[in-house]
Structures are given as structure tokens and as C-alpha cells.
Amino acid sequence: MQEDFLHYLWKHKKIHITHLKTVLGETVVIKNVGTHNFNSGPDFFNAQLIIGDQLWAGNVEIHVKSSDWFLHNHEIDNAYNNVILHVVWEHDTEVFREDNSPIATLQIKDFVDDALIKSYSALFNGQNKWINCENEFSSVNEFVLANWKERLYFERLEQKAGVIDELLTQSKNDWEAVLFKMLLKNFGLKVNGEAFFSLANSLDFAVVRKLQNNVETLEALLFGQAGLLDADVQEPYFLKLVNEYSLIKTKFKLNNVGVLPIQFFRLRPSNFPTIRLSQFANLCFLHQNLFSKIIEIKSIDGFYKLFKVETSGFWKTHYTFQKESKPSTKSISKSFIDLLLINTIIPLKFCYAKHLGVNIQDEILSLVTSIKSENNSIISKFNSLKSVSNSALDSQALIHLKTNYCNTNLCLKCAVGNVFLNNKLLNNKT
Template structure:
């Protein structure tokens, strides 16, 4: 038995609320269970109860066993002086106030429906399951599931808002600078995301503004800061970049000792950091006010057009500085643009509108459902239980579900877990 489950039973009145009595056979009538306290102190504040004929207003403390009161040293804590009811699963000892008066105790297992207890034990049984409810997930109600996924999607956007807020403070509320850092991080994908992020944070965005009108200058800045111009290579384009970067480094007093090394190992050539850096430079070379254009764009087609960029000419015949390859136009693919939309553009639009006090939830939902579902191990596993991920909104919500609820055993906070408990 877990204390969280007892909190759930009490908060949602999942017990026989009529004919309640204390362990001393005093009748209990509940007007209000109180406000759940997630911080230190009693578990529920401001409950309203009637015990025998006496009305009480105060706090409720919940434990698996009565003796846990002493195990947690509550008898020494003034925060527990106003506890009016001690709710326990098993009553094994009396608990007293400081003036030696017994605190009324409710042994809640005597009034809990056996079906919810059985469902709880089944849900949390240890059977090497991927998620606790995997045996029942296929039977979840469609309406409930869709509403819960939509809520989880916005929960994930809210979570990303924390990083964006930090970046806004760093950049003195410059949204263009925040966008650049977020885009750079996602241009690096999973393998080089943190390296690209550190690269973007090593350059004040004012320098990007001053160099973006010339693509080679901007490439020299990004390649130089990334540490890719420190080799002994006799190639005209490479030597030109080195020369440009040395000038920029001196002019803007640049340092790159905090930039994380870039990785090429186990990457497909189109995802080499050299290619992604050139594409990022092309994007900023073509769009001088990218953030404004993103805020003004309200359809997926607008974004596909906005991100229709490729590398500079040198990279049409190269993946690295040293080795020439078969000529090809290395444009941003639609799946890659959709990853940018999922991880950067939609969170940015959502957070900007929230800061402005505007509601664009319907637009965010429309765009999220219009983008293809991501493909990864989490989505595959959920789809094996029940075909559920049909869009980016679904896949982002399922990632949130797995990482923030399933992995942390927060079934009691999950709409799906609640549905199974109350079957």
C-alpha cells in the first residue's frame, strides 16, 4: 500500500462516505475533504468535518499506519497542531495532540470498495511491464484518450516554456535570439543538439545580425566557433573560411572554449554537422527577420515554404571539407522541417502568444494534428499496444505520458490510470 493511493482515495472520496466512524466509534460526516497540499506540512488543508456532533475545520494527515505519525516526527512539528483527523489504512497505535488529547482516526480500509483496491493492485503489480496499464491500454475509451492526449500535448509545451523563459532572460527578451538558439539546438538533432546549442550560445545574436547578409561570412562564423576550422586543409573554400573567421574572431573578441565538440560518428552524411551548419546559415542569410515571419505564418504550407533552403554551393559536392562527393542539392527535407516545427516553431509560437495574453490553442492543435507522427521507440511501443499516434500532437503527448507519468508511476495523476482504477 502506497500513501499516494490513500491521498487519491481521500481526495476523490473513493470510499463509503456514509456511515463513517472513527476507530473510537464516533460518527464522521465530511463537508469538504480539504485542499491537497503537495509541499511540506499536513496532506490536506482546510478540511471541514463533523465528528459526533462537533463541527471541525482544520487539516487532515494521511498515513499507511498510525505509527507513521511518530516515524515522521510529527509530534515535534507545530505544523501538525491543527490536524483534526488522522486517516490511515491500518490503525496500530493512538496519536495524541500536545495536550494529550487523542486525534480522531479513520481506518479507511474498512470503508474502501474492494474493486478499486483490486484494480490498484493489478495496475501496480510487478510483472516486468513496459507501462503499468499495458494489459488494459487497448481498451481505453477513445474520447477519454483523445482528451487526455490533447491535455498532455499542452503540458509538454508548457514544460518547454521553462527553457524559453531562461533563454529570454539571457538575451534580454530578444525573441529573435531565442529562436536562433532553439533552431540551432534542433538543427543538431539528438547527436549534436547540445553541441549546436552551445555553439549558438557562444555568439551574441547581434553578431549574427551583422553577418547574415553574406552567407560565407556567416558560415565562417559558425564553422569557426564550432571548432571545425582548426585542421590543416589545403582547400580554397576552407582557407577562405579560416581567413574570414580570424577577422571576425578578432573584431568581435570571440571565444569558443565552451562549445561542445561536434560528432560525425554513426551519422548519415545528410545529418553531418557540416551540412546542418551550412543549411542553418542559408536560412538566416535568406530571412533577415525570421522570428517575425514565423509569428505571422499560420499554416503548415507557409512554414514548408519558409524553410525551403539548401546548403551553399561547396556543400553540393561535399559532406566534409576534405572529400568530394557526387553532386546533389542538400535541401531541408519535409520530415526535418516537421521536426523543427514540433520542437522549435510551435513551442515558440505558443510561448510568445502566452506572454502576449493571446489564445492560439486552436491553431496549435490544428498544426499539431497536421504534422506526421514522430517515429521512435516510445511511439512504436504505444502503437503496438493500440494504434494511437496519428499526428505530431499524439506523439508529443505520448512522449509526455511515458516520461512524466508511466516512468514515474504517476498512474493516480493520469486520466487513463484513473479510468482503470474506477472500472
């Protein structure tokens, strides 16, 4: 038995509430279960209960066994002096407050349907399952699932906002600098994301600002910091960048000691770091004050236009410095822009609005639902259970669901898990 299940039973009143009695035989009437507390202190704040003939207002603490009260030293913690009811699965000892006054105890296992306990056990005892409820997932109501995915998506945005806040602190609230770091990381995709992020962290953004008026200088800066100018290559453009980087490095006292190695292995030529860095340099050159432009744009087409950027001229006939290739225009694709929107642009807009105290939920929803669903192993598996991912909102929500709920067995805090338990309970009662 887990405390999370007991929290679920109490919070949702999944007990025989008309027959409740303490272990001493006093009737218990629940007027208000209280507010679930996810931080330190009692589990439910500001509950209202009638115990015997007395109306009580205070907190409720929940344990598997009564003796857990002493195991957690609550008897000497004044934060628990206002506990009015101790809810336990198994009562094995009397408990007391700091002043030695006794606390009423409700042994909850006496008031729970066996069918609900069996449903709970079935949910968590599935062996070799990808997710606990995979056999029932297809039957989940569309309305419930749609609302749950929207909530999950904004949970994921809040999670990303926490990362952005840390970057803001590091950059002394320079939103343009934060955008630079986040965008550069995402230009590296999975293979070079961390390497590109380390590259961004190796630079003071003030240096980038000073060099933004010349795309070749920006390329020299990025390629040099990435360690891509260390090879023995006699190509004229390469040598030009080497000379330019040498001047920049001396002038701004740069080093790239902490920059992670750049990878070409298992990448399509269009995703080579040379191509992505050139595109990124062009983006910085063409759109100075990029952050303010991003905040102003509301439509998906506006972003497609803003990020429709090509490489510099040299890279139209090259993928690497060493070898010439067939001429081609290497511009940023819509699918790549979608990834930038999902991972950088929308989270930044969301976080910036939060800092201003402005609600842009409708704008966020309009943008993310106009982007196609991502395609990865998590999304493919969910879609094999039920066709559930049609937009980036869906795919981001499902990634969050699998990572933060399914993988950690937080089924009781999941709308799908709750549906499963309720349906099992109803089926067993009929």
C-alpha cells in the same frame, strides 16, 4: 501500501463514505474532500467535514501509519495546526497538534473494498511489463484517451516552457537570441544537438546580429566555432572561411573552448553537420528578425515556406570540405521542418503567448495535429498495444506519458490507470 494510493482513495471518494467513523467511533460525513496540495503542507486544503455533530472546515493530512505524523515532525509545525482529520491506513498511535490538542483519526482500510485493493496490487505488481497497464491499454475508451493525450501534450509544452524561461533569463528576455539557441540545437538532431547547443552558447547573439548580412561570414562564424576549420585542407572555399573566421575571432574576441566535438559518425550525408550548419546560416541570412515572422505565421504551410532553405553554393557539390560529390540541391525537408515545429517553434509560440497572457490553444492544436506522428521506439510500442498515434500531438503526449507517468509508476494520476482501477472494481462487483 503507498500514500499516493491513499490520496487517490480520499480524493475520488473510493471508500464507503456512508459508513465512515473515526477510530473513537465518531461518524464522519464528507461535505468536501478539499483541494489536493502537491507542495509542502497538509495533503488536502479547505476540506469540509462533519465529525460527530460538529461541522469542521480545515485541512486533511494522510499517512500510511498514524505514527508518521511524529516521524515527519508535524506536531511541532504550525502549518499542521489546522488539520481537522488524520486519514491513515493503519492507526498505531494518537496524534496531536502543536498545542497538544488531539486530532480525529480515520483508519481508511476499514472502509475500502478488497476488490479495489486487489486491483491496485495487480496494477503495480506486474513483472516484466513495458508499462503497468499494457494488458488493459487496448480497452481504454477512445474519448477518455483523446482528452488525456491533449492534456498530456499541454503538460509537455509547459515543461518545455520552463526550459525557454531559463534561456530567456540568461539572454535578458531576448526572444530572438533564445530562438537562435533552440533552433541551432535542433538542427543538430540527437547526434549533434548538445554540440550545436554548446556552439550557440559560445556566442553572444549580438555578434550574430552584426554578421547576418553576409552568408559566407555566418558560415565562417559557425564552422569556426564548431572546430570544423581546424583541419589541414587546401580547398579554396575552406581557406576563405578560415581567413574570414580569423578576422571575426580577433574582432569579437571569440573562443570555442566549451564547444563539444562535432560528430559525423552514423549520420546520413544529408544530416552531416556541415550541411545543417550551412542551411542554418542561410536561414539566419534570409530571415532576419525570424522570431517575429514565426509569431505571425499561423498555418503549417506558412512554416513550410519560411523554412524551405538551401545550403550555400559550395555545399551543392560537397558534403564535407575534403571531397566533391554529385551536384544536388540540399534544402530542408518537410520532415525536418516538422521536427523544428515540434521541438522549437510551437513551444516558443506557446511560451510567448503565456508571457503576453494570450490563449492560443486552438492555434497550437491546429498546428500540432496537422503534423505527422513521430516514429520511435516508444510510439511503436504504444501502437502495438493500440493504434493511438496519428499526429505529433499524439506522439508528444505518449512520450510524455511514458517518461513522466509510466516510468515513475504515477498510474493513480493517469487517466488510463484510473480507468483500469474503476473497471476492475466494477467487474468485481458484478
